[in-house]
Amino acid sequence: MIETDVLIIGGGPAGLEAGKTIALENLNVVILNKNFKNKQTQLVYKSGLEDLDLFVGNSLLNEVQELAMVSPNKNKVTLSNDNINSSEKGYLIDSEKFIQKLKKETIDLGCEIKNETKAVSLEKTKEGYKVKCQSNDTDYEINCKILIIADGYPSxxxxxxxxxxxxxxANICQCLVNGIDMDKIEFHFGSISPNGYIWIYPLKDSKVEVGISIEGDGHKKYLLKFINSYFNLNLKDIDVVEAKVPISGVINNPIRDNILVCGDAAGQYNPFIGGGIISSIKGARYTGKVAAGAIKNNDCSRDFLKRYRKLVMDDFGEDFNKLVKVRNYAFSLNDKEIDSIAISFEGVSFYNMNLLDVLKRLVSISPKAILKLGKLL
Structure with missing residues (x-):
């Protein structure tokens, strides 16, 4: 029998960051890592890294100077250092290397990570939970005061x-394409990726990472068709990395007595532009902070833990729930409507514009916007 203050199920960014936060409070943490793998290239923004005092280290693949939104007829709305705040500069990172960096930091702080291990049963106890674990052919039990669920989506x-x-x-997949030189990120919208979008991430050495995020099936088929058309190739198949990501905003009730849910399992993933590392780490830090406070106050009740949800909602949860409506509006547009919006935004400076400013401009262009986004204005 293993005794610990906190047991975390999930060894991804959220689980690791929650473990780090709790360990900094001199509490014992065990993390179960079934077999977490993330070989995706991710886009993170300078402001997000600075807010969390994060360093990408050797996971940096490329620094982004420009980003372009591309409509079906190839109109481009470009965001660059000339028309956006420089704090929003983007970085492309290797998720696997970034997570390995987090894992090392977590272990250095004294957390115990049990790899290739899964929870097979859970039982409520007077103090918290007893979790039966399985690792290869070995079974054992862990007693904890707080259980943190960070096992991704679906949980x-x-x-x-x-x-x-x-x-x-949404179903997402991405693949590496060689022999392509690009110097800016591109996001493509329209019927080429129904209810979603396609992205192109420029890497070094004449390589790009091309990916798609859509609701429903057929994502690999749409991605292959786009790659062949846009780059004038004739590929028969592509080797992709696939995943499912939550796009309905943060969940309403991520707590129970002695239980907290964070990361993708809690919907802490940007439902519009994608990307979950920064928001998952934010959510995980709030998780760890509240969990540590609960243990030190000897009160792991739902009533004490509910402050975790308020912290998340005040920081990014409310914004994410609004972005669900933005997503639904954006992906309800046909190609002609998208082209019209792109044309109206060409040459616009976004330096001092916030989301509300952008939404108001959308309403002036598209009557449909007032019906879909009216409550956000």
Whole structure:
């Protein structure tokens, strides 16, 4: 029997960051890592890294100077250092290397990570939870005061406690294409990726990472068709990395007595532009802060833990829930409407514009926007 203050199920960014935060409070942490792998290239922004005092280290693949939104007829709305705040500069990172960096930091702080290990049963105790674990052919039990669920989307552990996972998801996949030289990120919208978008990330050595995020199936087929058309290639197949990501905003109730849910399992993923590392780490830090406070106050009740949800909602949760409506509006547009919007934004300076300013401009262009986004204005 292993005794610990906190048991975290999930060894991704959210689970690791929650473990680091709790370990800094001199509490014991065990993390179960079933087999987390993330070989995606991710876009993170300078402001997000600075807010969290994060360093990408050797995971940096490229620094982004320009980003272009591309409409079906190839109109481009370009964001660059000339027309946006420089704090929003982007970095392309290797997720696998970034997570390895987090893992080392977590271990250095004294957290115990049990790899290739899964939770097979959970039982409520007077002090918290008893979790039966399985690693290869070995079974053992862990007693904890607080259980943190960070097993990604969809969360199998959350189901055991009748905690609703995010209601909608997108299928994403991406692949590496060689022999292509580009110096800016591009996001492509329209019928080429129904209910979603395609991105191109410029890497070094004449390589790009091309990916797609759509609701529904057929993502690999749409991606292959785009790659062949846009780069004038004749590929028969592509080797992709695939995943499902939540797109319905943060969940309403990520807590129970002695339980907290964070990361993708809690819907802490930007539902419009994608990307979950920064928001997952933010959510995980709030998780760790509240969990540590609960243990030190000897109160792991739902009533004490509910402050975690308020911290998340005040920081980014409310914005993410608004972005669900923006997503629904944006992906309801046909190609002609997208082209019209792109033309109207050409040459616009975004330096001092916020989301509300952009939405107001959309309403002036597209009557449909007032119906879909009216409550956000």
């Amino acid at each position: 199998n552990v959350s189901k055991a406690f009748n905690i609703k996972s995010p209601s909608k998801y």
